[in-house]
Amino acid sequence: MVDATMPLRRRRFRVRNLRFWIPLTWIMMLVLAALCAPLIAPHDPLAQDLFLERLPPFFMDGAEPGYWLGTDSLGRDVLSRMIYGARIALFVSVIAAVSTGIFGSTLGLLAGYYGGWWDRVISRLVDIWMAFPPVLFAVLLVAVMGTGLTSVIAAIALIDWTRFARVIRAETMVQAHMDYVDSARIGGARRFTTLVSEILPNVMPSIIALLMLEMGIAVIVEAILSFVNLSISSDDPTWGSMIAEGRGAIHFAWWVLLFPLITLFLTVLSFSTLGEGIKKKFDPVLSS
Amino acid sequence: MLLKNVLVRLITTAITLFGVAVVVFVLVRVAPGNPIAMMLPPGATSEDIANLSALYGFDKSIFEQFVIWLGGVLRGDFGTSITLRQPVAELVLGRLPATLELSTMALFIALGLGGTVAVIGARKRDTATEVGLDLTSGAVLSIPDFLWGLIFVLLFGVLWPILSISGRIDPRIEFDFTTNFYIFEGLIRGRFDVVMSTLSHMLMPAMSLALPLAAMIAQLLKQNLKEVLNQDYTTLARVRGFSETSVILREALRNAALPTLALVGVQFTFLIGGTVIVERLFAFEGLGNMAIDAVINRDLPLIQGIVLLFAALFTVINLLVDLSYTLLNPRLRHG
């Protein structure tokens, strides 16, 4: 009878906190690695040494001290390439996500708030865009624009804007019918001012959550494009080109694939978990 | 009323497909790199290039080219592949069965796996098991098919080599099929060696495609199941003596499946879009793999044909999903 009156433990609460801190720690480690790459990388990521090719990682027989995670088919140090790869990965993910976010959210806000022809044209464009297989679209765009990081970033923005546009359009439509928007308009605010000062702050949490998601996606898209040899020159240390290299040498040196793969896995997982966390934190319905 | 809906739907589908055609047509033509020059051996004169360009119609304006191409498409003629020198329609339809079989298998895996996890989660709701399943499916969901493919290649292709990591079928098997539906035709003809080999080659790419969708189904279906399990009619079923599992399977599942279905339709088109890179990863001779080759080789007619086929596939699937949604819901069927 006494047991029945005792408060229950809140297990979920603690799980949620861990789900915030672990991914954040991983992303912070990546940022640190990217910023201090020349200081912490044990070797030059581009230095080839044919005498040191396909060295296994430290826990296997035949490992060479100093080459912790082994070397690839050209004798380049896997760990150093991964650390320098973090620079490119984070650069691409931040720039691509932000430009995708700005582009897509703007269209979503316009379609959702002004309606009419804005909405009809933008929604039709979204439909057309969604009928493309995204990977094929990306490959096609990079082929058109030529290889290189700029093309990769542009391709991501040109393809994934629909994700922002769809979500933000729907949320803007909900917000536009709220009383506070009416009262701002009655108070004499111009339509555009209302959009920027009243509606935008309210859809911001969704934009930020989508940005997090998009960063993870951008890292993957870069890896996919590197994989089909369309990102940047394969000498440059990107995680994607390492994976492509690892896939090619998979029967001789699996660690060239394994370590970038683990890194990519954790990074994508972290970004999406953070995005989910942010969405839940700001969503008044879910957080209560 | 219903007829009007169908008509509107068909018109928007046509507009979407037309839009896709325009976008891809313009896109491939502004791409640098002359496809004709790539065809000819080095040292070809500019006159040779001009002649061959005229043969493929590349000397006309983009608008004229588009009108000619569209006229052909409407007659079922998608042009001729520059690199493979065969009709595009033939090439594309030859590869389509492989991609269809792969995506269908992936869909079945996703439905089976996701459905099972959802039912278990609903059965064990408000326990540590449910929390564990939620965390797992959340993590599985955020990892895209490309990464799953790489993980499977590494795990079951190299570290524990039990499955083949490239191709669609063991090349040593000899057979002569009329269609390229290896599994379907193999089953009909009783060639189970072909079926088994194809299945074992398809398992890893199909799993890679299926896992994110399975996780999404698991989450969504479980959520819907939990809502339905609070309904009065499920309570009544419990009073009548049905076990919780029986209540979930017989009373709740169909109601919960309806809202899930709408989403699975959209996600299935994403899954098919994912075949492009997954086929590449597993050297699987499907449409997506061919598409990437076509882009790299600047094979303009082939790219156009493949992209249009994908777009058509997506819109048809969305149409079918809407249709089955109506059929499964008695309220919509009669009303």
Added chain:
Amino acid sequence: MTTQPHEKTLEIRQLNATLPNGMRLLRDVSLTLEPGEVRALVGESGAGKSMIGRAVLGILPSAVVHSSGDILLEGQSLNALRPKTRRSTVAKMSALIPQDPLTALNPVRKIGPQITDPLVRIHRWSRDRALKRALELLERVHIRNPERVINSYPHELSGGMRQRILIAAAFAPSPRLIVADEPTTALDVTVQKQILQLIRELQRETGTAVLFVTHDMGVVAKISQKVTVLFAGRVLEDAPTEAIFNDATHPYTRGLIAATPTPNATAEPFRPVPQDLIAQLQRDTQAEDMRFYQGGRK
């Protein structure tokens, strides 16, 4: 599980139910139900009357901590049974007429299987026998064209029809006990009368004992032989219906009766249960809770 002739159909002994935050839903509730008897459970919303029915049927909300007490169905203690056996035992002996007919039928399944399924799968009848029984009962509850109705979906039928179907489904396996959980509350006034009439008729014909949950003293007068008055999960009064209406011992019961609008006395103004009386009862309940928790902590 042999039935002895003089066994009580239902006996509830000292039933308590508590929420995890310590809120008590039922406080030492005891009551009995003889074979063929109708007992009304009355009280305001939140008085715990539906909880008693749910406790008997084993469908208390999962948050409720079932702290103590026992329920006996025809002498069989439910506490003594394993959960699985308990569920099938309860299902074979009892049935529920739910409150809201609009949500109590599965929208995607036809009416027929919703009545026959439990007969076939739980009571192990043959499919033919179950179907015959369903048609017979649908006819008994005045549903015209039962053959057509069993092939209908719930949304094709009116609320009153659905409630009659649910009544038919409840009586179909000939249960010893039926819990009727405010079966008329969600219906139109005209339909209410018919439904009440129907339950009373079927109950008399079959001799099924009924635990009738309601907040309406007018309904109580029409249907029950015994009344249990509840306040805040506590039994205030337990007496034959006639005695309650003629000479209720507890002032709260008198208040409830006085608060019931009667159709032939429209001139009389509506008098709710006096606020000071309710306040007094709440103070009593709190005081009892204090004693309960202090006793428990020892």
